[in-house]
Amino acid sequence: MTWAAIAIALIQLVFFVFLAPLVVGVIRQVRARLEGRAGAGVWQPWRDVRKLLRKNPVHAEGSSWILTAGPLTVLVSSLLLCALLPLVGTLSIPLIPNDLFVIVSLMLVGVVALALVGLDAGTAFGGMGSSRHMTVAALVEPTVLLAIYALSIPAGTSTLSVIVGTRLQTPAVILSPVSVLAMVALAIAIMAETGRLPVDNPSTHLELTMMHEAMVLEASGRDLAWLELGSWLKLAALLGLLGNLAAPWGILTDLSIWSVAVGIIAVAAKVLLLGILLGAGEIFLAKVRLFRVPELLAGSFTLALLAVTASYLVA
Amino acid sequence: MTAVTAGMLAQFVLASITAALAFSVPASVRAVVSGIACALTAAAGVVTGALVLAGVEGSLTLALALPVDPLVFEPTRLGGLFMVVISSVGVLVSVFGIGYAHGTAAARTSWMSLAFFLLAMQMVPAAADSVSFLLMWETMALCSTILLLAEHRNRREVSSAAIWYSAMSQLSFLLLLGGFGVLAATVGSTSLAAIGSSVSHSPAGGLAFVLLIVGFGSKAGLVPVHVWLPRAHPEAPSHISAAMSAAMVSVGAYGALMVCMRLLHDGPLWWGLAIMVIGGVSAVYGILQASVNSNLKVLLAHSTTENMGLVFLAIGASVVLRGSGATAAADAAMLAALLLTVSHALFKATLFLGAGAIQHATGEVNLDRLGGLLRRMPWTSAAFGVAAMAAAALPITSGFVAEWVLLQAFIHGSPAGGAPVSVAVSVAMPLGVAIVALTAGLALLTFVKAYGIAFLSRPRSAQTTASEVPVVMRISMVVGAVAVLAVGVLPGPVAATVASTMRLTREPLVYMVGAGGISIPGIGVLLDPGALAVLAALIMVPIVVIVLIVSPNHPRRLSALPWGGGGSRARPRMQYTATSYAEPLVRVFDDVLKPSRDVQVTHLGESQYLVQRVQVEQRVTDLIESRLYRPLLNRAQSFGKLARRAQNGSIHLYLGYSFAALLIILVVVAV
Numbered sequence: 001m002t003w004a005a006i007a008i009a010l011i012q013l014v015f016f017v018f019l020a021p022l023v024v025g026v027i028r029q030v031r032a033r034l035e036g037r038a039g040a041g042v043w044q045p046w047r048d049v050r051k052l053l054r055k056n057p058v059h060a061e062g063s064s065w066i067l068t069a070g071p072l073t074v075l076v077s078s079l080l081l082c083a084l085l086p087l088v089g090t091l092s093i094p095l096i097p098n099d100l101f102v103i104v105s106l107m108l109v110g111v112v113a114l115a116l117v118g119l120d121a122g123t124a125f126g127g128m129g130s131s132r133h134m135t136v137a138a139l140v141e142p143t144v145l146l147a148i149y150a151l152s153i154p155a156g157t158s159t160l161s162v163i164v165g166t167r168l169q170t171p172a173v174i175l176s177p178v179s180v181l182a183m184v185a186l187a188i189a190i191m192a193e194t195g196r197l198p199v200d201n202p203s204t205h206l207e208l209t210m211m212h213e214a215m216v217l218e219a220s221g222r223d224l225a226w227l228e229l230g231s232w233l234k235l236a237a238l239l240g241l242l243g244n245l246a247a248p249w250g251i252l253t254d255l256s257i258w259s260v261a262v263g264i265i266a267v268a269a270k271v272l273l274l275g276i277l278l279g280a281g282e283i284f285l286a287k288v289r290l291f292r293v294p295e296l297l298a299g300s301f302t303l304a305l306l307a308v309t310a311s312y313l314v315a
Numbered sequence: 316m317t318a319v320t321a322g323m324l325a326q327f328v329l330a331s332i333t334a335a336l337a338f339s340v341p342a343s344v345r346a347v348v349s350g351i352a353c354a355l356t357a358a359a360g361v362v363t364g365a366l367v368l369a370g371v372e373g374s375l376t377l378a379l380a381l382p383v384d385p386l387v388f389e390p391t392r393l394g395g396l397f398m399v400v401i402s403s404v405g406v407l408v409s410v411f412g413i414g415y416a417h418g419t420a421a422a423r424t425s426w427m428s429l430a431f432f433l434l435a436m437q438m439v440p441a442a443a444d445s446v447s448f449l450l451m452w453e454t455m456a457l458c459s460t461i462l463l464l465a466e467h468r469n470r471r472e473v474s475s476a477a478i479w480y481s482a483m484s485q486l487s488f489l490l491l492l493g494g495f496g497v498l499a500a501t502v503g504s505t506s507l508a509a510i511g512s513s514v515s516h517s518p519a520g521g522l523a524f525v526l527l528i529v530g531f532g533s534k535a536g537l538v539p540v541h542v543w544l545p546r547a548h549p550e551a552p553s554h555i556s557a558a559m560s561a562a563m564v565s566v567g568a569y570g571a572l573m574v575c576m577r578l579l580h581d582g583p584l585w586w587g588l589a590i591m592v593i594g595g596v597s598a599v600y601g602i603l604q605a606s607v608n609s610n611l612k613v614l615l616a617h618s619t620t621e622n623m624g625l626v627f628l629a630i631g632a633s634v635v636l637r638g639s640g641a642t643a644a645a646d647a648a649m650l651a652a653l654l655l656t657v658s659h660a661l662f663k664a665t666l667f668l669g670a671g672a673i674q675h676a677t678g679e680v681n682l683d684r685l686g687g688l689l690r691r692m693p694w695t696s697a698a699f700g701v702a703a704m705a706a707a708a709l710p711i712t713s714g715f716v717a718e719w720v721l722l723q724a725f726i727h728g729s730p731a732g733g734a735p736v737s738v739a740v741s742v743a744m745p746l747g748v749a750i751v752a753l754t755a756g757l758a759l760l761t762f763v764k765a766y767g768i769a770f771l772s773r774p775r776s777a778q779t780t781a782s783e784v785p786v787v788m789r790i791s792m793v794v795g796a797v798a799v800l801a802v803g804v805l806p807g808p809v810a811a812t813v814a815s816t817m818r819l820t821r822e823p824l825v826y827m828v829g830a831g832g833i834s835i836p837g838i839g840v841l842l843d844p845g846a847l848a849v850l851a852a853l854i855m856v857p858i859v860v861i862v863l864i865v866s867p868n869h870p871r872r873l874s875a876l877p878w879g880g881g882g883s884r885a886r887p888r889m890q891y892t893a894t895s896y897a898e899p900l901v902r903v904f905d906d907v908l909k910p911s912r913d914v915q916v917t918h919l920g921e922s923q924y925l926v927q928r929v930q931v932e933q934r935v936t937d938l939i940e941s942r943l944y945r946p947l948l949n950r951a952q953s954f955g956k957l958a959r960r961a962q963n964g965s966i967h968l969y970l971g972y973s974f975a976a977l978l979i980i981l982v983v984v985a986v
Contacts (some may be wrong), residue, residue: 013854053861053865053869054865054869055869056869056870056871056872057869057871057872058871058872058873058874059871059872059873059874060874060875060876060877060878061873061874061875061876061877062687062772062773062877063877064689064690064771066689066771072855072858075858076851076854076855076858079854080847080850080851080854083850083854093846093850095828095829095832095841095843095846096843096846096847096850097841099719099840099841099842101718101719101722101723102710102719102842102847105708105709105710105715105719106710106847108707108709108759109709109710111759112704112707112709112759112763115763115767116763116766116767116771119763119767119768119771119772119891120767120771120772121772121877122686122687122771122772122773122877122887122890123877123878123879123889123890124879124889124890124891125878126877126891127772127890127891127895127896128891130763130767130891130896131891131895131896131897131898131899132899134759134760134763134764134896135760135899135900135903137756137759137760138606138753138756138757138759138760138900139756139903140756141752141753141755141756141759142749142752142753142756144752145722145748145749145751145752146745146748146749146752149726149745149748152726157839157840158722158723158726158840217878218877218878221869221871222861222862222865222866222869226858290899291899291902291903294903301749305745305749308745308748309741309742309745312741312742312745
């Protein structure tokens with residue numbers, strides 16, 4: 001059981017390191033095609049990482065070791081998400097169950113590291129990005145916790161593998177009103193958390209509208225590679241979680257060559273499908289004003305709170 | 316005479332010796348001698364408390380010359396836990412004080428008061444009857460007021476802070492006096508052990524509960540009686556702020572825990588709900604004020620309100636859950652309350668000591684004027700960073716473990732755990748989760764701001780002379796930070812010890828798993844931060860290998876220009892400050908914070924479209940202070956003015972008053 005769980009964690013890690021840049025490539029390519037551009041191809045993110053690793057990192061005067069350690073922390077936090085979340089399989093390492101609160105706090109470690117990287121060099125744009133990023137993160141957290149809390153009530157535990165396992169066994173849960181409300185709330189929260197439209201525009205070139213991009217302005221070379229890879233991994237892992245919560249079929253519950261193959265293909269299909277939907281959806285959206293974002297998040301919070309109270313009333 | 320009795324006696328003796336030493340030794344060695352003596356007094360408290368936790372019993376009876384019963388000190392296990400927590404903070408504070416205290420803060424009076432302040436805080440949890448409890452409580456309040464006044468000659472604000480502080484602490488004392496009085500009248504004894512659960516459901520019990528909780532809540536800094544915290548903490552010398560904010564508020568939490576676990580346990584449901592409401596409001600309000608404040612010590616003071624709010628939220632949840640039959644979740648909530656208190660004492664002491672170190676090195680606590688201290692003060696920045704992570708409840712620190720247990724207690728009070736529970740529970744628990752999540756999110760922003768603005772980026776004012784503080788100050792900060800990490804990585808032993816102080820319905824509540832993880836089988840949850848850290852380290856291995864392969868060919872280069880939007884040299888003044896960092900949040904919570912903004916635009920002479928300079932001033936005031944206390948104080952003042960008319964200094968008038976009073980007395984006696 002323990003070894004099987006560790007094997008699954010390892011498979012998830014390796015596979016998501018491969019998959020995450022591809023997902024981002026697919027999202028960008030879908031957007032490019034729908035906007036009438038040729039696009040750079042789905043492998044471009046991979047080529048970017050390779051290029052960045054071969055460059056000399058440049059430090060601004062006045063920056064500290066945070067500029068080196070921060071990107072590594074962001075990457076490790078995202079890799080831990082990939083290892084612990086139920087993506088390919090629902091087995092979890094006995095000493096480290098993929099508890100909802102642990103997962104969220106691991107994600108927050110990455111959020112904080114990124115915010116500190118933004119502040120490190122002491123530029124106006126870095127501070128601005130960092131401030132906005134933390135404001136959004138502070139407001140997203142209640143929604144994420146409440147949404148998954150609502151999903152956890154039918155399973156009676158906050159362990160995500162068990163939640164996904166329960167939804168696999170009793171699919172009726174998935175389409176219950178509680179679950180739908182919570183999923184919508186969670187989807188909005190994940191969009192905000194990963195810096196996608198309508199909260200943040202990942203392809204903007206104007207510093208004043210940046211959030212994530214403003215914080216990484218001072219990073220370069222391998223530091224930038226770690227930051228980019230970290231944010232892509234987080235996006236892929238959270239899309240995988242969303243996919244497995246919405247359609248848990250295909251996820252493996254025991255270790256065999258056959259089920260691993262099915263599990264990998266299933267999660268890849270779900271993540272890529274969600275990526276295509278995300279890319280297609282984003283061309284219809286414009287970034288909302290920063291001070292309208294709290295309204296969006298408040299709406300999502302209301303949905304999550306409704307989901308929790310509804311599940312108490314139904315039960 | 317048991318070891319515990321000897322330990323308590325030793326604390327009294329050591330505190331007296333410390334005071335004598337502080338009084339007699341010359342000023343040149345006073346700080347070293349008194350600091351070490353204070354640390355020994357506190358260390359005696361740590362040892363005594365640890366013995367009590369290990370199961371040793373003992374009592375100390377001090378006869379008084381007054382016609383009252385003798386004072387009895389007989390710590391329970393809960394008292395022993397708090398004695399350890401408070402005196403650990405005491406040791407850190409005393410050692411830090413050796414290097415930090417200077418000027419009036421290092422005078423005889425200050426060191427003598429510190430000795431008795433520490434003694435009183437350590438003995439409050441040991442008190443076995445209400446008279447000795449109140450006596451120690453009042454000693455604690457008086458000594459801390461003297462310590463707060465240390466710098467009143469240099470700064471005007473100190474005396475105003477001291478007035479607020481004394482008023483609030485005397486209010487708290489009077490409420491407690493009333494509460495204990497009601498209890499003593501009901502059971503006919505001042506002994507705390509005589510009060511049983513039969514009192515809980517009587518009207519007298521309800522009255523005593525309200526008086527005691529408001530009294531203790533005032534010491535713990537809860538809304539709306541929190542106003543003294545943000546005034547007193549920035550004005551006191553930093554090691555005193557640390558003692559007040561880490562240890563003294565814990566005494567307030569001890570009081571509330573004592574009421575709910577020991578004196579008036581198994582109370583009605585509304586008690587729990589009331590405590591939850593006070594706690595929840597304090598948590599959100601405290602952290603919101605902290606997140607928008609730019610003075611580091613005021614920020615930390617408001618964050619104390621938040622943390623104590625969370626402790627009370629947990630206590631309230633425990634009462635509510637126990638009342639509705641979810642005993643396992645109730646025990647977990649109580650465990651969370653205790654862990655939150657322990658964790659808060661450790662990280663808040665370290666944070667205040669860190670703020671003291673910054674003040675010592677730069678003479679500045681306004682974040683808007685700090686920056687770039689990471690390179691100048693590596694030890695302080697490391698210790699402050701770890702403690703800030705705990706305050707933001709990030710793994711692998713003590714703060715994370717405590718909030719994790721609290722959240723687990725909340726979600727396991729739900730109907731899926733078994734029989735359906737009451738409506739109160741099904742509304743209170745989700746709201747509890749939301750409050751904890753919101754405070755955790757805002758705490759994250761607050762402490763990223765505090766750490767990032769003070770230690771990262773470039774200096775925002777001329778503090779190029781700042782250098783690392785002396786070794787004694789570093790030692791206490793680093794020890795505090797290590798303790799925060801130790802509890803965070805190996806929470807198992809700590810949680811087991813903490814659980815042993817509780818009145819449990821099923822034993823044991825906590826099992827240790829792995830190297831030092833905790834497992835709470837009653838609600839079926841498990842956490843092993845050590846294993847998490849190991850996993851993270853393993854994941855780091857391939858990345859480090861890649862870096863090692865790549866870096867020789869691609870070394871780092873230093874470029875002088877950070878990105879300023881194309882070629883312009885970004886000046887330090889162009890950086891984000893603490894105020895600008897929190898600006899989006901101020902806008903989002905505009906309706907709650909009601910900031911006052913003053914924008915002055917000076918135009919160039921030739922054209923109104925060209926701006927010469929813009930001056931922006933933003934002030935976020937404490938709404939509760941301005942809307943609740945101001946009107947009350949104004950009313951009191953107008954009464955005072957009215958009364959002044961009767962006191963015009965004329966001897967004839969006063970004779971007239973005496974005559975009138977005599978007449979009234981005669982009439983009353985005659986009738």
